[in-house]
Amino acid sequence: MSNVLLSFRHVWFGYRRDRPPVLKDVTFDLKAGRILAIVGPNGAGKTTLLSLALGWQRAWRGEIELAGRPLEKYSRAERGRWLALTPQSEHTPFDYTVLEYVLMGRAPHLPPLGMPTAADYAIALRAVEQVGLAALAERPVPQLSGGEQQRMLLARAIAQQPKLLLLDEPTAHLDLHNKAQLIRIMRDLRSQGCTLLMTNHEPEVVLAVANDVLLMEAGQPPQFGPLESVFTEAALSRIHRLPIRLVQVDGRLQVLWT
Known part of the structure; x- marks a missing residue:
């Protein structure tokens, strides 16, 4: 195989x-x-x-x-469970906390209009810890440095479990x-x-x-x-x-x- x-x-x-x-x-x-x-x-x-x-x-x-399967055969939801992106930067219009932002990475694993479960929160928190931001989990995103924001974007992708x-x-x-x-x-x-x-x-x-x-x-x-x-x-x-x-x-x- x-x-x-x-x-x-x-x-x-x-x-x-x-x-x-x-x-x-x-x-x-x-x-x-x-x-x-x-x-x-x-x-x-x-x-x-x-x-x-x-x-x-x-x-x-x-x-x-x-x-081994043509990419166009995957639905958008399927691609979200297979692939995750860490962009160079991203505009954040609201004052999410770091944990709230990282939790968005769980979206591909939720049913339509579904809410994150305790398990989703645990996965997001582990991702925050993995990138060294555990002490900043409740800090608003606009208060992060550039390096901290980059690690937060990576944590969101990790939480997606791609x-x-x-x-x-x-x-x-x-x-x-x-x-x-x-x-x-x-x-x-x-x-x-x-x-x-x-x-x-x-x-x-x-x-x-x-x-x-x-x-x-x-x-x-x-x-x-x-x-x-x-x-x-x-x-x-x-x-x-x-x-x-x-x-x-x-x-x-x-x-x-x-």
Whole structure:
């Protein structure tokens, strides 16, 4: 039995038929229990690919499968139980507390007009604890720092209990402390069997967590493979148009650029 959770097969997509496609011939298999990083410069189509994986956009051509089944065959409610998204940021119009906000992640598991149960509250609270926000569970969301809000968004996705977690630039705009915490949480999720698909333009984060890489360049078919074979000096220098070196520091690869 295949353990491929998400599969793209020769997927093409654009927002207008009279303009060049944003994605060209995208092909990859994301296996369960791994972290795939989508890497590339701004405008390469990284966030667009997440939209396709979530079923928010339909490919011009090609096939997208979730657990061996065409994505379009899933209902919206089914997708909500399989997939969760942590966006870069999100506007909060009301003064929800952190726990109330995270509890929204339980919505795909509730019947129409159903109210959260004690079990749903327990799952949400565990997610809040998992991202290190237990002490802030009753704090209004507008009073959180940027790093705390990013962890709250991740907690909501964890509370959704997805089989595949999608993260859009999860470490963007974070200080080093919060970035280190997010990296630790992603590693913990992988060790617990969760599969992650993230966009990221920070090479040090990719090196810290990713098993596989989808390397994207604007207007070009992307390159997919294990981190060590795709995330190379030559490829990074090409897509970023800078001389880039990968060096070992205390047994870990680090990125240098000039």
